[in-house]
Amino acid sequence: MSVIQIDQVSRWYGNVVAVNDVTMTIGPGVTGLLGPNGAGKSTLITMMAGFLPPSTGSVTLDDVPVWQNQAAYRHIGLVPETEAVYDTLTGAQFVRANAELQGLSNPAAATTAAISTVELTDAARRRISTYSKGMKQRIKMAAALVHEPSVLLLDEPFNGMDPRQRLHLMDLLRKMGADGRTVLFSSHILEEVQQVATHIEVVISGRHAASGDYRAIRTLMTDRPVLYRLRSSDDRRLASALIGDPCTSGADLAAGSLQVQVADFERFSRIVPALARDLGIRLLEVAPTDESLESVFSYLVGRR
Numbered sequence: 001m002s003v004i005q006i007d008q009v010s011r012w013y014g015n016v017v018a019v020n021d022v023t024m025t026i027g028p029g030v031t032g033l034l035g036p037n038g039a040g041k042s043t044l045i046t047m048m049a050g051f052l053p054p055s056t057g058s059v060t061l062d063d064v065p066v067w068q069n070q071a072a073y074r075h076i077g078l079v080p081e082t083e084a085v086y087d088t089l090t091g092a093q094f095v096r097a098n099a100e101l102q103g104l105s106n107p108a109a110a111t112t113a114a115i116s117t118v119e120l121t122d123a124a125r126r127r128i129s130t131y132s133k134g135m136k137q138r139i140k141m142a143a144a145l146v147h148e149p150s151v152l153l154l155d156e157p158f159n160g161m162d163p164r165q166r167l168h169l170m171d172l173l174r175k176m177g178a179d180g181r182t183v184l185f186s187s188h189i190l191e192e193v194q195q196v197a198t199h200i201e202v203v204i205s206g207r208h209a210a211s212g213d214y215r216a217i218r219t220l221m222t223d224r225p226v227l228y229r230l231r232s233s234d235d236r237r238l239a240s241a242l243i244g245d246p247c248t249s250g251a252d253l254a255a256g257s258l259q260v261q262v263a264d265f266e267r268f269s270r271i272v273p274a275l276a277r278d279l280g281i282r283l284l285e286v287a288p289t290d291e292s293l294e295s296v297f298s299y300l301v302g303r304r
């Protein structure tokens with residue numbers, strides 16, 4: 001088993017607190033690390049990979065601290081967010097260099113296998129400077145996989161990928177998770193995370209905001225009070241019908257359209273069409289006013 005334990009970890013850069021008292025456990029399978037830009041995802045991943053020490057707290061792999069731990073590096077593969085790959089090398093040379101660094105007994109065979117896994121065999125002898133963004137992501141992935149690590153950490157791996165490459169990487173991550181590896185990838189896009197991860201950790205402003213499977217996170221998000229805008233053939237009557245229902249916690253007609261604070265989305269979505277039909281009101285629009293990911297994130301933070 002490869003279990004990463006992050007225990008009461010904080011990390012600051014000068015005055016900036018990038019990670020603030022985070023505790024989480026990452027086990028086998030695919031975990032999505034979800035959070036908006038600047039949430040502290042890269043900092044957390046770099047600490048998990050053992051390349052950055054926490055300011056306080058501890059990061060361990062199977063109970064052994066990972067910071068500057070050569071033995072732990074044998075079990076960890078890191079695909080960093082940065083574009084920095086050695087442009088003058090060919091893909092094969094780059095992956096081979098990592099195989100040599102890991103001290104593998106047959107670096108040539110491992111290089112060929114890793115490049116084949118990411119489906120870059122045809123381009124392996126080309127210089128990395130000629131690669132597309134998505135291909136650069138994949139060659140970084142091959143370099144991270146060359147020593148067959150039991151833990152794979154990927155920072156925003158889907159950035160710059162076209163839809164086909166994206167599906168291929170999703171498949172690959174799923175397979176690695178099903179094989180019993182511990183796979184963690186970061187993203188700021190919920191849909192992306194949902195498609196691959198069986199477990200989700202949410203971080204916002206350096207803090208751990210939520211944890212669970214997709215359903216649990218989704219429920220947290222849909223259970224939050226959300227402001228909906230409604231337009232209908234009779235906003236006033238619709239407002240008074242809705243205000244009496246427990247699915248809403250407030251209604252406002254001042255803004256020129258009807259704005260309703262929805263407390264129970266599930267009930268709201270059932271009751272609005274039924275009410276409108278019973279009252280003979282025509283619905284013209286029902287739309288959330290504030291469905292941005294940022295607002296979902298700030299709701300999750302506010303719950304804690």
Ligand SMILES: Nc1ncnc2c1ncn2[C@@H]1O[C@H](COP(=O)(O)OP(=O)(O)OP(=O)(O)O)[C@@H](O)[C@H]1O
Pocket residue numbers: 013016017018019035036037038039040041042043044081188
């Ligand atoms: N080397 C550094 N020096 C100073 N501040 C830093 C450094 N690295 C990160 N930060 C700050 O720490 C916070 C967390 O950054 P981090 O890169 O970990 O977040 P992130 O969630 O990965 O964001 P992104 O998706 O934009 O990369 C941000 O406020 C960032 O500006």
